Amino acid sequence: MIIGVPKEIKNNENRVAMTPAGVLAFVKAGHEVRIENGAGTGSGFSNEDYERAGALIIERAEDIWAGADMIMKVKEPLAAEYGYFREGLILFTYLHLAAEPALAKALTDSKVTAIAYETVSVGGTLPLLTPMSEVAGRMAAQIGAQFLEKSKGGKGVLLGGVPGVRPGKVTIIGGGVVGTNAAKIAIGLGADVSLIDLNPERLRQLNDIFGPSLTTLMSNPFNIAEAVAESDLVIGAVLIPGAKAPRLVSEAMVQAMQPGSVIVDVAIDQGGIFETVDHITTHDNPTYTKHGVLHYAVANMPGAVPRTSTIALTNVTLPFALQIAGKGVVEAIRASTALALGVNTAGGAVTYEAVARDLGYTYVPVEHVLH
Numbered sequence: 001m002i003i004g005v006p007k008e009i010k011n012n013e014n015r016v017a018m019t020p021a022g023v024l025a026f027v028k029a030g031h032e033v034r035i036e037n038g039a040g041t042g043s044g045f046s047n048e049d050y051e052r053a054g055a056l057i058i059e060r061a062e063d064i065w066a067g068a069d070m071i072m073k074v075k076e077p078l079a080a081e082y083g084y085f086r087e088g089l090i091l092f093t094y095l096h097l098a099a100e101p102a103l104a105k106a107l108t109d110s111k112v113t114a115i116a117y118e119t120v121s122v123g124g125t126l127p128l129l130t131p132m133s134e135v136a137g138r139m140a141a142q143i144g145a146q147f148l149e150k151s152k153g154g155k156g157v158l159l160g161g162v163p164g165v166r167p168g169k170v171t172i173i174g175g176g177v178v179g180t181n182a183a184k185i186a187i188g189l190g191a192d193v194s195l196i197d198l199n200p201e202r203l204r205q206l207n208d209i210f211g212p213s214l215t216t217l218m219s220n221p222f223n224i225a226e227a228v229a230e231s232d233l234v235i236g237a238v239l240i241p242g243a244k245a246p247r248l249v250s251e252a253m254v255q256a257m258q259p260g261s262v263i264v265d266v267a268i269d270q271g272g273i274f275e276t277v278d279h280i281t282t283h284d285n286p287t288y289t290k291h292g293v294l295h296y297a298v299a300n301m302p303g304a305v306p307r308t309s310t311i312a313l314t315n316v317t318l319p320f321a322l323q324i325a326g327k328g329v330v331e332a333i334r335a336s337t338a339l340a341l342g343v344n345t346a347g348g349a350v351t352y353e354a355v356a357r358d359l360g361y362t363y364v365p366v367e368h369v370l371h
């Protein structure tokens with residue numbers, strides 16, 4: 001199989017979908033890898049590193065897309081890339097289609113087999129989302145601390161406080177991978193941290209892990225309103241796999257926050273959990289203010305730490321990509337329920353139920369399309 005790796009074009013997205021180690025693994029398995037000129041530079045991998053591992057460097061993005069059986073990316077294709085879609089192409093990348101209706105239409109119109117990293121699932125876990133959620137969760141606490149500084153527009157609160165002064169209050173909504181990692185860092189900074197989740201078993205686990213340094217709360221509108229109003233920093237970390245994120249924090253709840261407080265909506269890639277988050281922000285221009293509260297809604301947070309993130313991401317994507325290349329997509333999906341759950345579009349249909357429901361498509365099980 002020919003695997004193409006284009007350079008990412010999203011704002012400040014410096015990750016790349018394959019490292020030289022990945023190239024070597026593909027080449028050893030008898031495949032050909034084509035990397036776009038400079039695709040790895042932002043992550044510290046030069047064209048020469050890739051060539052030494054056996055890749056071909058290709059000058060133009062359109063040639064990478066046109067010549068590949070499978071395209072591996074990090075972020076969802078942007079509108080400028082939709083023209084490269086064609087029947088028979090396998091696309092393996094983050095997609096977040098419930099929040100990207102135009103992309104879903106372009107993929108179904110062109111009958112691409114699109115496999116979303118974020119819905120590949122093993123025993124209820126999302127192994128291709130986990131490492132980036134670890135990164136984004138840890139970053140969310142750091143970023144929140146930064147934007148609470150007065151010069152950044154915040155209210156001027158040091159999350160850890162100092163002797164004689166109360167620490168800042170942090171509320172994290174969603175206690176999965178992002179939430180747990182955000183809690184780890186916020187607690188490490190010395191903040192007063194509460195975490196809200198819907199799953200009582202998860203709250204029990206978190207209570208066992210963090211003990212009294214974390215207040216755990218059941219997710220309901222009453223607890224969310226109370227915790228949000230009292231918080232200096234609120235982090236959105238909820239996920240219903242594949243689906244549009246539920247709007248758990250209303251505009252009225254945000255209005256009840258003190259001016260200069262900060263919201264970091266990590267779940268923005270699935271549409272966000274705050275009613276007041278009305279657009280995705282970028283690393284170039286990461287915040288806007290609404291009702292006096294700073295809103296951070298960057299959908300590719302790990303792109304800011306590309307060296308760590310590229311290695312963490314490709315560690316987990318490579319084994320699945322090798323299965324697709326080795327067996328072909330139909331056989332790979334038949335052999336792996338994990339991969340089958342990753343297929344979001346194929347043969348012109350939406351093959352992931354939550355995406356179909358949220359975007360108003362008829363759901364077609366993947367095995368009805370790819371057989």
Ligand SMILES: NC(=O)C1=CN([C@@H]2O[C@H](COP(=O)(O)OP(=O)(O)OC[C@H]3O[C@@H](n4cnc5c(N)ncnc54)[C@H](O)[C@@H]3O)[C@@H](O)[C@H]2O)C=CC1
Nearest residue numbers: 132133136174175176177178197198219238239299300301
């Ligand atoms: N902005 C960015 O750059 C990045 C965003 N993300 C996103 O962060 C979000 C969270 O991801 P993970 O932590 O990996 O997901 P996860 O599946 O590990 O955790 C989600 C948690 O949300 C909880 N939950 C579901 N409904 C809830 C409700 N109504 N109230 C409270 N909690 C509820 C679940 O019980 C679960 O514990 C996803 O949308 C993911 O795509 C991840 C990485 C980077």
Ligand SMILES: CC(=O)C(=O)O
Nearest residue numbers: 094132269299300302
């Ligand atoms: C998960 C995701 O969308 C990201 O890492 O950018």
